[in-house]
Amino acid sequence: MSTNPWGQFKDDVIRALDGALSRLGWAVSVPLDATLEEPPDPKLGDIATRICFDLAKLHRKSPAVLAAELGKEVRPEGLVERVEVAGNYVNFFVDISRLAELTLQTIEKDDRSYGCSDVGQGKKVLIEHTSVNPTKPLHIGHGRNAVIGDVMARLLRALGYQVEVHNYIDDMGRQVAETLLAYRLIKEKPKAKFDHMLGLIYSDMHGRIEREPELEEEVRKILARLEQGTGVDPKQARRLSEKCVRANLETTDRLGISYDVLVWESDLVRSGILGETLQKLKDTKYLVEGTGEYAGALVLKLSDFGLEDKVLVRSDGTAVYTMRDIAYQLWKFGKTEVELKFRLHSRRPDGTRTYTTSQRGRINKRFGRADMVINVVGAEQKFPQEVVFNSLRVLGLEREYENSYHLAYEHVWLPSGRFSGRKGTWIGFTVDDVIEEAVARSRAVVEEHAPGASESFKRRAAEFVGVGAVRYSLISTSPEKRITFKWEEALSFERNSGPAVQYSHARACSILRKAKTVEFKPVDGAFKLPQEQRLVKLLAKFPQAIQEAGLRRQPHLLALYAAELAVAFNSFYEVAPVIEAETPELRDARLRLVNGVRVVLRNALELMGIKAPERM
């Protein structure tokens, strides 16, 4: 049985088309599936071919004439019910009964795995996301990064990949140094969650550092000691960072995001991996002693790859950030001799065991060694990411280069402008704040809809609706577009929102609950309404929707699909009584359809990391 009903219909179209073309003796130069498209109106057909435009050149006849000839020659087979010619197009109509039966049977059989496939079978993909400096709470912009990464991880798992999620913690950067200084100097600390408190004292201290040169000097000293690993500073920085990360993880837990591994910059640096990577690069002709203004530094020459040169080691012997990223990227692919050491960091509420790099840990060869690497990193870092990826080519790792992806996303803005840690414009827009507000607003709506429900139900419902709204709003826009955060948009409960999809799911569940049992009888020709047929087709397309979203690394496509299905279900609901259907046969068929919608909405919601409630 096919696990991709619409794909099967497409294959049947191609076979029918191919048969007709060969009977006519018409040669074509393009792959047939590239000539297929969806007609603008379902009345015209379900799949169209525009091949007659191509044929027109060879045959010196008008596309319309060719379409008429071709249309006559096509013999419907499989899921293709009939063919119509309209102008320059040959349009294929799906046999809706057979498609419905195939789709519903597949859904009923596969259930939770409907939509999944095995295109990534045997391949491991490593996704790095979040990677926030451990000196502050996550604001909603970090939330976008984390949710994009998390949905990618879920999508790729559904495609059969083995997925490992990393969160990289830079505990050696300037922000950590400044925060450590602030932590020491500011005695009266604001009473807040640890990461919020750090964020507040950091923005406080940053202004002072700019005004007072001796503080700037102190930051530089701390930074140097972090680099060298000497004295108490590195230990304290790590401790502070640890506490901050634990607080950050509470936030991501609440969003339903988990990590397999936390990788600490200090562990990476002290593992010896940098030295190894540096030596490897030195052995190539691309890493050279700088000249002129770069005298004393080591410069990676990338002009062969169409990139500007990049200093990797400063004249004082310290490595720049990008150098560390290169070493990390090599490790991700299992291309370093040096092994990192790991220990269990924590068990998350969803059951995930999160591991962490650690000096005192053990080598664990199940981590890393990926076939594909996806870094969810802001679009402004395109150049450094290119440097990292091209370093792989420098080392002769062409395959690894080709399997390195920068999932670039634009930042979230406030109506007043950019987020700034220094200016503290994030205050009030942390993920914690936004979820809090979202849950409060959902609570009011839940109260309205289920006044008689128990307190614990209302609390749970408000939580999953609020979180669903926030997550949906963060992934529903294509990553390369900037989002301007607005409360009324992020927390929308109306259609085209997370809660709207949840609502449709709950409604489907409600119908099935009322109906008590579903008879799995053949649907035959039951689905006559356009609303029913549209649902069948959408359900059939779910596996393709997942593949597109996953393989193109465009998680927003999944959100759009889910919203489309939810809206289509609402339209169906208005016109098609299920339990009180005109005949028992129709009732059974519609119940199967509703059940199919339920399964697909649930699977789609779970892929988005949003709870699929049976009641709300």
Add this chain to the structure above:
RNA sequence: GGGCCCGUAGUCUAGCCUGGAUAGGACAUGAGCCUGCGGAGCUUAGGACUCGGGUUCAAAUCCCGACGGGCCCGCCA
């Protein structure tokens, strides 16, 4: 100076990779639909491809050039 990304109705957004039929959807606005399986709903009306050129039988889509917004080009991260 060089490079990258974005520009679609009052607002937000899909489509651009791979050119093809009346550019899809949402919010807001106007008009309808509630004694109905959950109205967080449905139906319906009006409204958009930034601008010029070019390629093509055909351009929102490809190419060139403007314009507007953002970003990168650091021995910062």
